[in-house]
């Protein structure tokens with residue numbers, strides 16, 4: 013049977029640097045693996061094995077608890093919400109952790125389950141030397157109570173299985189932050205452990221500093237107290253850890269020399285107590301005798317008598333009954349001696365003056381400051397009670413402090429979060445402000461560009477207006493010029509017409525010659541009538557005069573012929589003009605064709621040049637050119653029509669002229685015939701005059717008749733002449749007009765040629781048109797740009813407004829969130845205060861939800877030797893027992909074994 017089952021306290025420590033295998037040793041890498049399970053599972057198995065092997069009169073209850081000491085706080089690993097448990101001490105239980113959950117277990121499986129749960133709650137962390145370094149000291153406590161059912165005696169043993177945190181050097185493990193804090197705490201508690209061991213082993217220290225750390229306080233009994241302690245030293249095999257290994261070994265060496273005082277924790281039965289009482293009473297009697305003997309010797313000494321050494325009273329002689337009675341002392345001396353005793357207070361010195369019989373005195377001084385008197389039991393109890401109370405208070409305060417700390421941490425975290433959020437919002441705001449600024453800048457730029465564009469537009473408009481005004485002025489000038497030209501042309505025309513008419517009339521005036529001849533004829537006729545009434549008539553009618561008239565007539569005929577020739581020439585001219593017109597028309601057609609070709613060419617060039625610039629410009633250009641072309645063509649057609657009508661008119665006039673010429677010729681012929689008739693009559697008269705000598709009266713009559721005939725003929729001739737002259741004048745006017753119109757046509761033709769043929773003009777026109785196009789497109793572009801800019805500005809403004817609204821909303825939300833958070837914080841604080849108040853008001857009750865199944869004691873009966881007659885119900889303590897699964901080690905005692913034990917045994 014292992015010692016703990018006998019009622020001894022036991023402790024198994026594993027000490028060593030981090031990563032040296034302490035946890036591996038104590039718990040193992042896998043508690044379910046037979047080969048890799050550690051000391052704790054193995055001991056647990058041994059315990060239950062021993063219980064199975066124990067006599068059946070022994071009833072066992074096994075409790076386990078599992079704690080860890082982390083950052084100088086005791087955490088219950090089976091109920092992790094209890095994370096700061098106080099250490100108490102009292103006379104009955106010794107040192108214990110208050111409020112610790114102890115789970116009753118009845119099998120190894122249950123122990124393992126407890127281990128697993130506890131392990132999962134342990135705090136481990138990664139260090140450079142161990143991926144799962146224990147950051148705390150873990151203590152697995154197995155408490156075994158055994159009751160001897162035959163005499164009712166009780167024994168209890170408690171086994172501490174300790175896996176210490178690694179003794180480590182901070183530099184090597186690379187600890188930082190929280191791990192560094194943990195390391196400091198671990199080192200502190202391990203230092204306290206070292207100090208306790210030093211104090212226990214150096215032999216000089218009177219005070220052992222168990223209370224310096226929770227670890228040493230809990231393990232107080234294990235270190236130099238009532239415990240059988242085993243220390244396992246774990247060391248690293250690596251030379252890298254040489255220093256740590258040495259230090260660990262030194263620690264082990266020192267610890268080895270600690271002497272513990274292990275005793276069985278037993279509660280005696282009534283009979284045993286009675287026997288003990290009896291024995292004690294007997295002892296008291298004998299001690300009384302002994303005291304009497306001693307007092308006798310003392311009184312002898314006090315009385316100044318000397319007692320020989322062989323008669324000294326010793327316990328040895330007394331117990332052997334070899335004491336001899338001493339002589340009676342002197343009473344006066346004894347009284348004097350007792351009066352010499354002086355009572356002194358702590359801090360002063362005590363003088364013990366002995367009134368020795370030889371008169372000499374000895375003085376012994378004891379300083380009570382350095383050596384306090386040992387506490388008596390009551391005082392100690394009082395002290396422990398007070399200490400426990402203080403520990404409770406301290407734990408409570410620590411818990412509150414921890415809560416406050418965590419609350420503060422939560423608040424700090426929240427504050428951090430809020431600050432972060434605020435920072436984010438600030439950044440966002442900054443970003444938005446920057447964007448806003450950018451947008452404003454862009455807006456300003458756009459506004460500026462727009463203003464500039466507007467200015468440009470205005471400048472262009474002004475330029476346009478100027479150009480329009482210039483064009484108008486030019487047009488007006490042109491109109492004026494045209495007008496003046498027209499006027500001057502008209503004036504010139506009139507002048508030219510007058511000149512031509514004058515010239516023509518001068519050239520073509522047959523009347524002047526006729527008139528002169530007529531005058532001459534009239535004169536000669538007059539002379540004939542006045543100076544030579546009869547005789548002179550013969551003279552007047554001489555052949556010479558007739559010849560003159562004939563010549564004159566021939567001249568007139570010649571002139572008429574010349575006129576006819578001129579008319580012929582004019583007809584020829586007219587024909588030529590007609591030809592020229594036809595030529596002009598054909599030329600015009602050619603020109604039109606050329607112009608069309610040129611237009612097509614220009615369009616093609618423009619198309620090529622503006623390829624990709626959009627067909628709209630091209631279509632516009634084409635349309636405009638077509639319009640220009642059609643307008644020009646219309647103008648030309650109208651002009652041609654005009655020319656045609658002019659030509660027709662001229663033809664008509666020419667026809668009229670030809671008709672009048674014919675009329676003139678007819679008149680001329682008539683005149684010639686009448687002249688011939690006159691000639692004939694004159695010659696006949698002359699013949700008559702010459703052949704016959706007629707009487708005077710007849711002659712007068714004939715003369716009178718001739719005269720009359722001649723005057724009538726002359727009158728006829730006058731009228732005819734007048735008509736002819738008028739007709740001729742008209743015709744001349746028409747000819748002049750025709751010539752003038754021909755000149756005009758020529759000029760127009762030349763103009764047309766100038767307009768149409770000059771390539772430079774065409775180029776210029778094309779250039780101007782292109783310029784106009786470009787200007788129009790630029791204007792269009794500017795207008796479009798302006799529109800786009802305006803649209804963009806409007807959009808940017810809208811965006812700006814939206815963003816402003818968003819910023820406003822975000823700010824509102826932020827404010828709202830902040831106010832909500834503040835309200836929540838207040839609410840939370842109030843709730844916390846309320847909770848704290850309630851906690852303070854309510855007595856603290858341990859929470860045992862984690863192990864409901866371990867709260868009821870599960871007594872286990874030893875399955876080894878002897879029969880017992882105790883009824884199951886008496887030991888069951890209200891636990892469910894299952895008769896069917898009770899262990900059946902031997903048929904005789906099978907019914908008396910605990911179901912739990914049987915269950916466990918059955919499992920094995």
Ligand SMILES: Nc1ncnc2c1ncn2[C@@H]1O[C@H](COP(=O)(O)OP(=O)(O)OP(=O)(O)O)[C@@H](O)[C@H]1O
Nearest residue numbers: 029030031032033034035036041142145146177178
């Ligand atoms: N004897 C061994 N055989 C096999 N593996 C071992 C042995 N000793 C330790 N290990 C392994 O070494 C590693 C560290 O061991 P362990 O966690 O037990 O060290 P530790 O001393 O408890 O460290 P810490 O103090 O940091 O908790 C573990 O992975 C463990 O499995």
